[in-house]
Amino acid sequence: MTTAYFDQLAGHLRGHGIPEEEIITTVDDLAAYAAESGADPEEEFGPAAGFAATLAPAAQETAPEGGPDPAAETWVWTADAFRDREYLNRYGEQGWEVERIDHLGRFVSRRDPERPLRWEYRRETVLPAKHGALAERLAPDGWEPCGGWMYFQYFKRPKAVSEGLAGELDDAPATPARRVFFGRRFYAFMVVWVLYMAALITGIVLGVGPLSGGDHEFGPDFVGGVLAGIAVVVLLVLITLRRRRRR
Numbered sequence: 001m002t003t004a005y006f007d008q009l010a011g012h013l014r015g016h017g018i019p020e021e022e023i024i025t026t027v028d029d030l031a032a033y034a035a036e037s038g039a040d041p042e043e044e045f046g047p048a049a050g051f052a053a054t055l056a057p058a059a060q061e062t063a064p065e066g067g068p069d070p071a072a073e074t075w076v077w078t079a080d081a082f083r084d085r086e087y088l089n090r091y092g093e094q095g096w097e098v099e100r101i102d103h104l105g106r107f108v109s110r111r112d113p114e115r116p117l118r119w120e121y122r123r124e125t126v127l128p129a130k131h132g133a134l135a136e137r138l139a140p141d142g143w144e145p146c147g148g149w150m151y152f153q154y155f156k157r158p159k160a161v162s163e164g165l166a167g168e169l170d171d172a173p174a175t176p177a178r179r180v181f182f183g184r185r186f187y188a189f190m191v192v193w194v195l196y197m198a199a200l201i202t203g204i205v206l207g208v209g210p211l212s213g214g215d216h217e218f219g220p221d222f223v224g225g226v227l228a229g230i231a232v233v234v235l236l237v238l239i240t241l242r243r244r245r246r247r
Contacts, residue, residue: 005041005048006031008161012052012142014168015117015158026055047140049161073113077179078106080186081152085123087181088154092119095169098156101147116169118159125151 006027013023034041045051075096079087088098088107095116096109122143126134131153135145142161147154160167 007164008048008142009045009052011158011161011164011167012049013055014160015142016052017112017115018055049139049142049144073111073175075109075111075175075179076102076106077109077176077181078104079181080183082185083181083183085121088121088123091176092121092156092159095119095172097158098146098154101149101154105149107147111172111175113172116172118163118167118169119156120159121146122155124153124155126153127151 009030010023010027013026014020018026030041030045034044037044042048077087077091091109095111095118097111097117097119098107098109098121100108102108122138124134124138131145131148134153135143135155138155142157143155144157145153146156158167
């Protein structure tokens, strides 16, 4: 238990960007104190993640002021909800840390060019009123919030928490040129949604369907409205493709 606790503490401190020499000194001093007093470290210091967050600001007091390192690489990208976790963890392995999610739902990511760390991510679906409780539940395992979009909340943690020095990245790949990752399922979903909305609007305009206020809800008139809406969308797609071919 004691060794595991201090291993986790060291991993969390690495995630906060504390230099390795300082981590070793701090952890050794704390381990010696725990051994001498005979106290359980988690009872004495609290959960490793929270204790590391407390230690990190003190360890960084001598660091240069002015916010994020201006030399750090920045990459802003987005992915659909079907594949966002796949890409988050893929690029987390390449040292990209998500700092926040902007108002367009894009992942604002940074990478330290000198000491990049590997990151892992998870996504949870939760109501806004329960954000705090969820963050508290995940914190002991090293997860910290990195942004939210609608009912999705995203969490990150450095792999140094579970893998120690193996969580550091020796050779970081180049910054990806691509910024948008939408898959086939996303486009299929959008096509179905557009067709449905077109059919619904057409039904309302023609006075048929469940929202039209007419006498017939799902009879032949409504089916005709659906087909008419689909035909309109298909026609627009064909016109667009034809214009592109002419160019």
